[in-house]
Structure formats: C-alpha cells, structure tokens
Amino acid sequence: xxxxxxxxxxxxxxxxxxxxMVLVSKNPVHSVLWLVATFFSISGxxxxxxxxxxxxxxxxxxxxxxxxLFLFVIMLMNLNTKTEMKKNLxxxxxGVISGGMLLWILISVVRxxxxxxxxxxxxxxxxxxxxxxxxxxxxxxxxQYALPFELCSVLFLSAMVGAVVIGKKN
Amino acid sequence: MPIQYYIALAVTLFxxxxxxxxxxxxxxxxxxxxxxxxxxxxLLLVAxxxxxxxxxxxxxxxxxxxxxxxxxxxxxxxxxxxxxxxIVMLYRNTHSVDVDFLNRLKN
Numbered sequence: 098x099x100x101x102x103x104x105x106x107x108x109x110x111x112x113x114x115x116x117x118m119v120l121v122s123k124n125p126v127h128s129v130l131w132l133v134a135t136f137f138s139i140s141g142x143x144x145x146x147x148x149x150x151x152x153x154x155x156x157x158x159x160x161x162x163x164x165x166l167f168l169f170v171i172m173l174m175n176l177n178t179k180t181e182m183k184k185n186l187x188x189x190x191x192g193v194i195s196g197g198m199l200l201w202i203l204i205s206v207v208r209x210x211x212x213x214x215x216x217x218x219x220x221x222x223x224x225x226x227x228x229x230x231x232x233x234x235x236x237x238x239x240x241q242y243a244l245p246f247e248l249c250s251v252l253f254l255s256a257m258v259g260a261v262v263i264g265k266k267n
Numbered sequence: 268m269p270i271q272y273y274i275a276l277a278v279t280l281f282x283x284x285x286x287x288x289x290x291x292x293x294x295x296x297x298x299x300x301x302x303x304x305x306x307x308x309x310l311l312l313v314a315x316x317x318x319x320x321x322x323x324x325x326x327x328x329x330x331x332x333x334x335x336x337x338x339x340x341x342x343x344x345x346x347x348x349x350x351x352x353x354i355v356m357l358y359r360n361t362h363s364v365d366v367d368f369l370n371r372l373k374n
Contacts, residue, residue: 132299143310147317166347208271228316249342
C-alpha cells in the first residue's frame, strides 16, 4: 500500500466521521464546526487529486464564508436556551432505513462496476496533471465559459436582493 | 487510486446528507446536510475529471469537471444566502427553527 493509498484512507475516514458527527451533535454550533472539519478533509482530497485551486476555494468559500454565515445566524437566534424538539423515534428509524437503502443500492452499483472493470479499472490519477492549476482553469473559464461566468454575477445580484427583501423587517 | 473508491466515498457522504435531512428537525442542520450532499457531488466531479489522462492532443482533457465544481460552489453560495434569510424570517415569525413549523409562514 503506497503513501497515497494511506493518505486516501485516512482522509476518507476523517471525512465520513466528521460528516456523521454533523448529524449526531446536539448543539448546532458543534455541527457547524464538524462541517468545517468535513470541508477541510474534502479539500485534502482535492489537493491529493492535484486540484489546488479548488482546494483553496473550498477552504475560503465553504469553510470560511458560508460557515461563518451559518455561525452568524445561529448566534443571532440564541438557540441554546431551548432544546430541539425530539422527532418521533419511528420517523427517525424510517429516515435511517430509507437513507441506508439508498446507500445500499448505490454501493451495489459501484461494486458491480468494480467487478466488471476488473482487468482495466479507470484510474483517478493522483499527484499528477495540470488541469487543476489556476492558470489552466482561469484560461478555460474566461474563454470557453465566459457567458456562464457572467450569468453567475447576475445570479449573485438577484440572490443578494432576494436575501435583503426576505430578511427585511416589515 | 481506482475511481470506484472515490465513487463509494462520495455516495456514502451523499447518503449521510440524505439521512440528516430526513431525521433532523432543526432547519439549520437540514441546510448543512444539503451542503454535505453538494460537496459529495463536487468530490465526485473532481475525481471524474482526473480520469482523463492528458495527451499531447488534449492536454486539458477533463477540465470541464473542475469548472462545474466552481459553478456549483457559486450556486451554493447564492442558495445559502437566500435560505438563511428564510430561516431568519421563520425564526422571527414562529420563534423556532423547526422545519415542521414552516407551514405557518403561509399567511
């Protein structure tokens, strides 16, 4: 087992553990912190796949901006005084069972694929490749994807206006 | 790494997000689980973008996958700003962030 495989398994275990802790934490602030840990380990995966730009953007935008927004809202609401009402135990069990069945189906699809491609598996090349570098990504973004990029700014403007209109006191 | 490991990881992450949306009542945590699902999709897109070996003809094969991750992040940021505004309004009207009380916003 090479060093990349070891790093992959450690990062995967970290990702899944912190993702589960997001669900089971009682305090919403702890959930936010575990989600930040999840994003950091996903960024580790991006670095391993040589997608440095996306790794940095993931840390800055998700773990930085979006999670701080979540924290602001949680602090604003002062939720810690009253506990979250318990959902019906049967509802919880049903949710876990339906999610587990989804996982089961998808994993069995992956296993079937793994068996069929036994001799010539598709390899996600780690630690090599140029496509994740900001030079190449920026070039393609501003030539081939210039129109979607500009449409994103319109989307952001409308989201900003919408958030202000919804959040306004009337 | 063979691609099926990345697919299995992303699928598991997505299922954890689905379970979170189904079992939690706190609207903020439901929202965070949606972010978790988006990140699972992002991870899968990046992993698939690296399955194209670079050749001299197409040195940037697979770069579209990473650009789509970029756009998904943009849309997620816009979605979070509007969604959190809705949650703040829900809290202001009902003094709770329980998703079961969302129907009280009707009037």
